[in-house]
Amino acid sequence: GGPVIIVGAGHGGYQVAASLRQAGFSDRVCLINDEAHLPYQRPPLSKAYIKGSAGPESLMFRPEKFYQDQKIELIGGRAVSIDRAGHKVHLASGETLPYGHLVLATGARNRLLDLPNANLPDVKYLRILDDSEALRQIMPSKSRVVVIGAGFIGLEFAATARIKGLEVDVLELAPRVMARAVTAEVSEYFQARHREAGIRIHLGVQATSIEAEGGKVTGVSLSDGRHLPADLVVVGVGVLPNIELAAEAGLAVAAGIIVDEYLSTSDPDISAIGDCALFASPRFGGSQRLESVQNATDHARCLAARLTGDRKAYDSHPWFWSDQGDDKLQMAGLTTGYDRVVLRGDPAKKAFSAFCYKGDRLLGIESVNRAGDHMFGRRLFGLERSITPEQAADEGFDLKSALA
Template sequence: MTPGAEGHGGVVVVGAGQAGVQVADSLREAGHDGPLTLVGDEPELPYQRPPLSKEYLAGKTSAGELCLRAERFYEDRGVRLFVGRRAVGIDRRLRTLTLDDDTVLPYGHLVLATGARPRSLPVPGSGLEGVVNLRTLADAQELRRRLDAVRDVVVIGAGFIGLEFAAACRAAGLSPVVLDIADQVMGRAVSAPTAAHFAEQHRLRGTRLLMGSAPAELVGRDGRVTGVRTADGVTIPADLVVTGIGVLPNTELATMAGLATDNGVVVDEYLATEDPHISAIGDCAAFPDPRGEGRIRLESVQNAADQARCLAARLTGAPRPYDALAWFWSYQGDLRLQIAGLSAGHDHTVVRGEEQAKGFSVYCFRASSLVAVESVNRPADHLTARRLLADGVPVTPEDVADPGFSPRTHLARTTDPERRALA
């Protein structure tokens, strides 16, 4: 048991997103029966964020269906839930957390699951009416309302969120313009073959992509945005501008408490800060890369949930290093991208499948070792890739380039009889 987790004020979790709710759930599942408090700064019950830019904007999901847990979950599990409250200070000596209404919560162990916030667009005019981020339910509600009334939409940032929103615009009958300073869509998050395919498909479906183009100024009239002026002097009409240029980890609370931060709250392989009574998980945590590549910070449901489970195990007496395989997804209209592993630093790719028809997978290698697999409309490939990477099954570029290669068959050729039976 982590020192003090049962005593004083039990476990207090700051942040009621995926990581915060999961750690509360996992603590109860693992037998923690002490006080358990969850603090969220948004007024709603804790909810899922990924559907905001997909099903929710498309009108396929209601706000109520976004809830991570039903309201009775918190009462049934004995979780004291604060919503619409912001944590403003940590006293590490007294082991207390202060909220913005002067409530003071004692803790035996404090979990920082404070998430991340959108980067601000650093150009003149970014404060005009009609310039919106897409991070919270309130953002998505505003955008859903605006999509019924706007004509010209510009999306700044061709990352996952920007392209997902562009797909939602097309579903609403609009023809969005997406611009990004990078040369390829989704930046360095995907390989060149995957990026090229998505760029082509978005263009074919009616999105105007302006890559290598930077916004210099947002122009407006009577306080409302009317256009985006690019660095080369072109003005693109816009009565709605959505910015998606990345996020920043919410580390202010940790910094004020004197905890180390470096693109996130610095934690060790057990997700612990230098203070034995404080841990950090999810989008705000900078943790050692299990591949030995330094320190990383990941923004995904998988990472948030798996880190929460790992921390709950440590707090209930079963510590283990965090080494879960990273995986991600992005649904952009009828384009389904699923990624297993981390492709950063790859030096070779092999593509399997029909890129223009039923989908394909890109196998990313570094020094002939498989580091990631990007699957487009190939869910079976994705599930097998996760097992290949998680189990460390050797796969070479030559293996994948063989015309008869099947990831499922390759997995089954390992010595595990259970895997052979699944082939």
């Protein structure tokens, strides 16, 4: 019993608060928010928000009145330490909040580029609304951007920047884009599409320095000796989970805050969810740390259920999406360890799915402009069913029959 204090008001933190109230939780709920905005959706920051002109309100999950009506106390500021013995959280403001249960939903922060000039104002990152807002403000005065990192965020931004009329170069150390996350078939499709749009993608290279004159970026030098002119650099080289608050309180951490399959830390009165949580996964084996809206929201719902008496292990099926220019990538399942890829549909027709198998077991589906296949995959996994590689490859095979 007692108040639930939630540290971090991103996707996970917001959802725990909302789900607790939905489940009838009646004690105090506080959401500690270190960003100067009402809780908002992050995905549009590298996509629609940069492209458009809608204000920050367009991103908010709920208006302020929702929090008042639901008695969710939004508390501005940062949590700086946890007194586990006293069941209290200390905020930077000096305020102290007693908790019955503490939820760490601290998310992740950008991995910073360790290069000279990387801290100049023309070198930008994308994680929070203020980052996206700053980019939107300066882009009209920029003509050439070098994007460092061809992960989801780098490519989403690159596509948007190109649509906005900038010259765009993308640097990637791996031999293909999104290499850690998607199959070679999907990487190749997106490489071709971005190149068609006029984006120059450089694979197998690294930025070795950022050049500047009078505090203004003039270009980027590459590990292969080339130099690319630029007046803007956008960095998307991955994130680091925010584990320090947990670590300093003596909680078990590794590449994330370690939680069991119930999302409980090594202290039963403290849980961790979302991007910061390294969770035990009976389904996938070992531990997982995922960075997705699905993961943060489903963690939040699972935890809110536990805190209101419905204790179940976390066992949701992962899914994800990325919008890049006119193409929509959607993924269902986790493809780690696949040994066979079967295509359904045709990359040349700009609509296909890559079904990833380990032996005969379907691990995941990556769909490009095939929303139907993606929804099929999510329903199939939800039913704990599979289809054979032959069925997946055969467009004559009616997917619905596998769900009946």
